[in-house]
Structure formats: structure tokens, C-alpha cells
Amino acid sequence: SEAGAKPRGALIVVEGLDRSGKSTQCVKLRSFLESSGHPTELWRFPDRETSVGQMISAYLSNKSQLDDRTIHLLFSANRWEKRSLMEEKLKTGTTLIVDRYSYSGVAFSSAKGLGIEWCKAPEVGLLAPDSVLYLDISPERAAERGGYGDERYERVDFQSKVSEFYQTLRDSSWKIIDAGETMEEVEKKIQQVVLDKVKECAQGKPLSLLWS
Template identity: 30%
Template sequence: MIIVIEGFDQAGKKTQSQMLSDFLKTRHRKSVIFSFPDYDTPIGKEIKGFLGGKRKFAPQVIHCLLAANRWEKANEIKATLDKNYVVIMNRYYQSNLVYGTVNGLDLKWLENLDKGLPKENVVILLDVKVSDSFSRKKQRRDRFEKNKAFALEIASTYRKLGKKYGWHIVNASQERSQVHEQIKKIVQKYIR
């Protein structure tokens, strides 16, 4: 199965993905974590250049590159699923829907970019207050993370699309152990 952990910058996606993987071990379930964007791939390097302000792309191009970055890993994801691993996604295509919509792109067009990728079983949105995100990370913010007005719009769009698509929404401004407990409760409904 595929479990997606989504959310804005500093929502705790990496931490909660690792905590979930550790929890699954206690349930004798093997898991692998994939993180997107994956900056180690050729396309990932282009995305990193863009986010760091070294490259310029039209919104359509960067969102195509973000989708292509996931397609670069599609066979690896499928092979992992075939070995009966639980795949934990530290972001997946859902973030492209959120950021793309805020960047003025058509939602249907964005959805089509990832049509055919392995489908998730559950999406958990870590809903962090923008003020908490900014206080957790003072420096090295990428171009999507620096603008507070943009960040507020991203957070709002995450919530709106979360409701539209039926994602599980967890308050990520709580203590990490509280967030983890809520994630465990959600995941236990899907894993026997």
C-alpha cells in the first residue's frame, strides 16, 4: 500500500514519515520512504536549481518537471510494492495539485500529469500553521517558502483540496508525539 504524508514546509513530513516507518516495524510490516522532489535524479537537480533561484521556468514547466520527477521513480515504486512493502511518500503528486493551483494552473491539467502513477491508499495532510512553519525554519527557505502571503494561500489550498479529495487532516502544530498518535490511528484502519 501507499501512504502519503503531505503538508507545507516544516509540517513534520520527514519526521512523521520516519516515525511511521518505525511504527510499522513494530507491526512486522516492511516499509520504504520515498521523498519528493527527489533532488538526486537528473530532473530533481533542475527542480533544485529552480527552487534555489538559479533556474527560471514557466509555472507549466516546473509543474511538468515535478511530475516527471515522480515518473523517474515509478518503476522503483512499483518494484517496492511488488515486494509487499508499505510505501511511505514524503509528498507525492498531491503537493503538485496544491502548488499548481496556487500558481494559477488548471486542476484537471495538473491531475493528468500523474495519471498512471501507482495510486495511494491514504493521504495524511499535516496541517501546520504558517506562523509555526516560519518559526521552525528561519533560513534556507526556497522560493515557494519565502513569501508569507503565498504560504497562507498554500495552507488554505491544502485544506480545501484535502476536503475535496477526502484526505485525513492532522493538526501538525501539536507536539510531534501527538501528531504521530493521530497518524497511527489513521494508518491502523488501513493495515490489518
């Protein structure tokens, strides 16, 4: 980084099917990075705290009905409303661990039958992650973990479709992690990958944009 400028933080995104263990691992990763001396925040999408997020939350819990394209754009707006804060945090040296991001947006809406390019369009220009960790598990294994609640999308047949779209979206830069292993094994596999990425970003890896 330039003389005097703070090393920037890394944008680390965690993706995967429902019950793959994303939230569990995000919390562990945050403690690990903090204890390794890296200022870190844990974010998640949807961010249900904002007014857009509250509309999304009502939809997910079946308290409201929305057209497929409308909810897609709300999920996207929920990321856009956090974009400038995200950039500011990264540039001032905070690493962000983000529990679901654009890839969830595109995979879930495509699984409903919306065109993949249409789904990507409103996401163009959001910050691109420095690293995507994909917690890989079959929908059947994930369902065995229990805790499938009453939220929309929590069904094995739909999760299978989502899984296919994640395959389409992923590229060679994604780190695919076997999420069927124990929590401790998954945690260990993630740590070194992320630490290397945090160092690369601190050394000046430039920020880039989706989907270029």
C-alpha cells in the first residue's frame, strides 16, 4: 500500500446451500481473524435491519407475497444500500466476512426460472469479493441437519435447483470446502485460505467490481 495509507481489508464472502454451516463458520472465522490481529466485521445478506431488509424478512417468512422480479430487486437494493459503507470499511483496513452475497441473489432467483443474465444485471458494479468460500454439501445431507423452518425456499427440491445454479456461477477462484466434515475440520480449512487473502489485500491487491 502507499506510504501512510492503511492496508486495506479483505472482502470475504461465504456461500452455500441452506444449512451448509455458513453462519456457524462466519462467527468462528471472525474470532480467528480478530485474534490474529486483523480488525474484522461480520456482515450478512439479507441485512434484515434496514427498511428494505424488513420487506425481505416479511417475504421470507411468508408474511407477504411479492412478484419474483420485485423480490430479486429488493435483495439487490439491500446490497446497494450497504455498498458505500462496505467500501469505506475495506479502505480503512477492516476485513469484512459476508454471510451470503450476490451469488445467493443470482442462484436463488435463477432457480425460480428468471434468466441468469437478468438476475446479474442489477448486481453489476457492487464490490467483487476477494475470496468466495463455498461450503459444499448435498441438499439431502443439509436437510438431515434439521432446523429447516417455515421459511420460503427451505425445501430439498428447491435447494437442488439452487445448487445447480451455484455450479454455473462458480469459477476457478472459488474455494470449495467440503461442508460435510466436522465443524472443526471445516474451520481449519478456511483459516489458512483467508489469512493468505487478507495478507494479499493488505499488500495492495486492488478492489474490483462484479461481474467483470
